[in-house]
Amino acid sequence: MVRSEQASFEYNSGGGFVLRLTALTMASTEIARQAGEGVRAVPLAGHVGFDSMPDQLVNKSVNRGFCFNILCVGETGLGKSTLMDTLFNTKFEGEPTQHNQPGVTLKSNTYELQESNVRLKLTVVNTVGFGDQINKEDSYKSIVEFIDAQFEAYLQEELKIKRTLHSYHDTRIHACLYFIAPTGHSLKSLDLVTMKKLDSKVNIIPIVAKSDAIAKSELAKFKIKITSELVSNGVQIYQFPTDDESVAEINSTMNSHLPFAVVGSTEEVKIGNKMVKARQYPWGTVQVENENHCDFVKLREMLIRVNMEDLREQTHTRHYELYRRCKLEEMGFKDTDPDSKPFSLQETYEAKRNEFMGELQKKEEEMRQMFVQRVKEKEAELKEAEKELHEKFDRLKKLHQDEKKKLEDKKKTLDDEVNTFKQKKTAAELLQNQAQQAGGSTTLKRDKERK
């Protein structure tokens, strides 16, 4: 079925430009097959060759390589790293994390995998310390922040003037595997709260971890309980798409098996004459790839072999667009519709800008005030110190003067004494002299007398 239409653009030599769309609007998404609209079918009279287009597209993608980002959310010790190892058949890094983290942090690692001619850049993000704190209220926050940060990075790249979108390493989370502890009862409130916060930002695939801890009968009840709780709390988990006929059937069957009950193991055990991945217990062996034992094969099938591309597409067209819309609206941008007057944007922008400048100025004022005040205080302090110093100086000076006076008095006294002494001494010498003279004569007299 074909629709032919035409648009004509006219350029008048007068310089004006008028666009005249004379036909129906073009269908932009899937070209719907509609019968009997009066449009002409255009049959091809021979082999043209554009059926190679899908091949050309695939080749281009193969040359460029793919990237896929998985986020594993779950409490410590639920086997997240082991499951990733099992899923991708390789030993990724790391030692098991400790239980004493003060908050939830996210650790991401990128690996380059290759299978036949397909190169995949796989990023695995792990939540470290999730569920270990006593107060778990804010556990989900760092996860949400991380996811938003990836969206933000992509948005920034997209809004750049000079951008390189085709070689940009996409770090947005395509799938979030939520690990549920195998209690057998119901979902923990931490799980419910976290999933509720994440369901509008990322494709959530809930899985029951370490499911070899639950007996088969309990498992069925557990799954039903989980799904009903998710539904009653309005949590939207990822549904495998059922619109494409080739995969609709398998996807809808799998949808009914959610959440998948998985067991992960990288160790191999010999069963029969094959080595299979399994966990060995004294009472038996749980084979990872045996569909009777656990849903691992289903998870791998759905996550990787059937829906990887759809997960990427959903992330880009639904979650990222939602983020982008909210972010741009938050910044104050709005689309103009043709009927309303184009008032908002420039004015909003101006208003916001003025507001911002006003705030800046206010802050500046405040800071200036504070500065002035501080200076004043310091000045006062210094003045005080100065005064004190002056006083001290005066005191010392006075002390010094007193001392000096005392000394002078003493000196005076001493001088007086010395003078007195001198006087006495001269007087005494004079007396002595006189006495000598008299004595000499007396001595002579005495001598004469003696003689």
Added chain:
Amino acid sequence: MSEAVVPDAMVPPAVGSLYGEKAGGAIVDFSYVGIDAILEQMRRKAMKQGFELNIMVVGQSGLGKSTLMNTLFKSKVSRKSVLGTGQEKIPKTIEIKSISHDIEEKGVRMKLTVIDTPGFGDQINNENWYSIISVLSCKIFWQPIMKFINDQYEAYLQEEININRKKRIPDSRIHCCIYFIPPTGHCLRPLDVEFMRRLSKVVNIVPVIAKADTLTLEERDFFKKKIREELRANGIDVYPQKEFDEDAEDRMINEKIREMIPFAVVGSDQEYQVNGRRLLGRKTKWGTIEVENIAHCEFAYLRDLLIRTHMQNIKDITSSIHYEMYRVRRLNENNTAVAHANGVPEHHLTAHEILTHEMQDSDLPSTPSLPPPSPDLT
């Protein structure tokens, strides 16, 4: 935050599962993960969505543009076929008309848009005062075409910038422009040189020698060489452009194509009986020219290039290079305007602010305002 690490036990490349023998006779099953199934998923998605291709044909009327389009796509896709002929009068306005068709082959659906530029160069038929006229007419003729091409980029850009944007932005950008060179046998006309020079800057251009059955093989080779020299001398980069070759393999393939440019083509939508087979061709008194015979003309090479091998590459170059160039130019033009209006340093503005500011300037949202002409366009 992250580093690319090659993990210890890598799955060696193989098709399907890889089996190996371990000591002791047990078969080791490195079962395959299934990453390469993504190719199949992509293919499915592409088939569901369908493809879009927009081709513009530029050249004098009477060079067989419509016929060639019909021959390429083996159906009546040109405007003439849809609307009927009879437009012999010289049109006063230069009308650029685009016709879209949905065609399907082996489950692959494609929306093909052929954009026709009729009446080009009709007025020019006197070689004497050619140089004067060509300078004047250039502006009249190529300006609307350049404008049309830029308008498609603009429409795409506006849609991309929207807050609520469609899941799949309708792609009306011209992917490829086929330029028809009249088979004079001598050299390119100044009009052609000028036009191709300007076009090659904004769109992928593929020059072809039209109605090549009027040239002998020697004349054809001579003509081609002259054209290639002139293109090189004027710095005109035709598709496949040298600077966009990705690797050695690409370069090798593209070099072969570059040696054949421009393709000497003959178009026809009539079938004749040749050697017991029904073939597309032109029947003359001295023989039948088979369109798809590479000994007769190079139509098959053109078709293979455009459709069977390089279609995706043409679209990629349009979207990642020509469109991005337009976008950068456009955003930089408005950058200065917005910055001066608000006193904000230029590099702090995002693309979004620039374009929405520009949108607000126009009074009638339905008439997109034109960016001031860059030196190239005047």
